[in-house]
Amino acid sequence: MNAIGPAGFWSYTHRDDQLDGGRIRRLAEAIAHAFEITTGDELHVFVDNTSIAWGEQWRARLDSALTSTTFLIPIITPKFLNSQECRREIITFSSHAASLGLDDLILPIHYVNVPQLTEENSGDEVIQLISRRQWVDWRQLRLEDEDSPGYRQAVNQLALRLKGILETPPAGGPIVVPSGEAEADLPGFLDSLAEMEVALPEWAETVQEFGEVLESLNRKTLESAALMQQSDARGGGFAGRLRVTNELATDLDEPVRKITELGGRYSSELSRIDPGIITMIRMIGEGEVTQEEEQSARETFTQLMVMIVAAREAVPNLMGLSEAAKVMASGSRALRPLMNSIQAAVQQVVDGQTIIEEWGRMIDELGESDAGN
Structure with a gap:
């Protein structure tokens, strides 16, 4: 059709x-x-x-x-x-x-x-x-x-x-920037570049912090598993397992709080720059920017693609964490709220991956279009 x-x-x-x-x-x-x-x-x-x-x-x-x-x-x-x-x-x-x-x-x-x-x-x-x-x-x-x-x-x-x-005519629309105007009069394209210049390092820092918190969560969980094995070996039974689980819930409180904060920050950062990036890619594709503006944008896109690949590689580990959290939530009332928070934070990252994969698709197609010209 x-x-x-x-x-x-x-x-x-x-x-x-x-x-x-x-x-x-x-x-x-x-x-x-x-x-x-x-x-x-x-x-x-x-x-x-x-x-x-x-x-x-x-x-x-x-x-x-x-x-x-x-x-x-x-x-x-x-x-x-x-x-x-x-x-x-x-x-x-x-x-x-x-x-x-x-x-x-x-x-x-x-x-x-x-x-x-x-x-x-x-x-x-x-x-x-x-x-x-x-x-x-x-x-x-x-x-x-x-x-x-x-x-x-x-x-x-x-x-x-x-x-x-x-x-009904839309109340607003994308800002199309006429070439050659003074920088102060360019609230669209140049502002988007400036926003990305600030946002990309912040985003990279958030991704790095995610990795650190994930490592902390894994370490504490492995330590808890070892303590549970020791308790079983001593004949601690279910009471021993419950004690270890409750201690784990206390130990995980801080990293879970951190991963929740990072999930919100990750989502917020992407939402802030997303419309500008899509508009920039579209404007370049339609030839609505100067050569200098396009060059600056493409240099930024190169950095962006590196980060997209890095984020893509991190997602499987986060999904594994989410699945493990789901299993732990089903087996322990003490851990359930914490595990639910982990799943929610991971979902924010996975949803964010949808946004950045779309950027990657559009940037790739922009390159293919250039190659065909």
């Missing part, structure tokens, strides 16, 4: 659709039909994120100004939040939309109750992205008959909402 008009990408888990008898895919079709009968224009619907057509259109839309006519409609359920692919889709789309000043193009549908969505101060990046938007409550509607007046009216209201967003 070569979609050039409005398009909607449905982000959901296929298992949720199966469990609900295919209603999620039918909802996508119903909204597209309501949009077309309301506006007279076709809304191209992409629902199968495993297909080649979905992937091709996804990349084409992200990399062009057509993003302003593209919607992401995530179907929020507990499984959605547990799906790394769904998390990747919403984070990536949000990054590109923010770089274009188009924040209303994500339209979450709260399909099955997710308690975190109504809680304040969630440390989950995806929860924050959803809660900052006016999500549609479908938790009761999904139980209604699809032909009922209430259900059909809700579908129509969502189609009208899509129509309204398309007809």
Whole structure:
């Protein structure tokens, strides 16, 4: 499908659709039909994120100004939040939309109750992205008959909402910097370079600190395992194991506090520079900067790619830590809050990896484009 008009990408888990008898895919079709009968224009619907057509259109839309006519409609359920692919889709789309000043193009549908969505101060990046938007409550509607007046009216209201967003000019947009102006008048490209100049060393420091805390956690955990073996050898039984576990919980309190702090800092640093980096790459690709500005940006991109590779190599170790934390949380009430904090911090890094891998993809494609010219 070569979609050039409005398009909607449905982000959901296929298992949720199966469990609900295919209603999620039918909802996508119903909204597209309501949009077309309301506006007279076709809304191209992409629902199968495993297909080649979905992937091709996804990349084409992200990399062009057509993003302003593209919607992401995530179907929020507990499984959605547990799906790394769904998390990747919403984070990536949000990054590109923010770089274009188009924040209303994500339209979450709260399909099955997710308690975190109504809680304040969630440390989950995806929860924050959803809660900052006016999500549609479908938790009761999904139980209604699809032909009922209430259900059909809700579908129509969502189609009208899509129509309204398309007809409303964005409040802001990416700052396009005219070449040759004084530096004080360049709030876009040069400010982004300056921001990266400050942020990259801070980011590198955070990654290094993660490694140090991870080493401390592993060391304390191994020491605890050795103490538990000694306790077993002395016939300490479950009481001995419980004593060792409680001591471990006390020992881990400080490194877990630190890793929680680092997770928040890591996420914050990436979110701060993400729109600027995407805008810079896009402006270079479209030839909207001077040769000197482009050279400076490409030197920064070289440093950035080194850090992307380093972060990529660190992720498997962090994922291993998260899995170990999950096992330990299931076996000890004393350790459970600490292990949950570790998993949350690791998730922040994994979500951040989605952002930086997208930078890497765009920088790589920028290089391929240059080679083809």
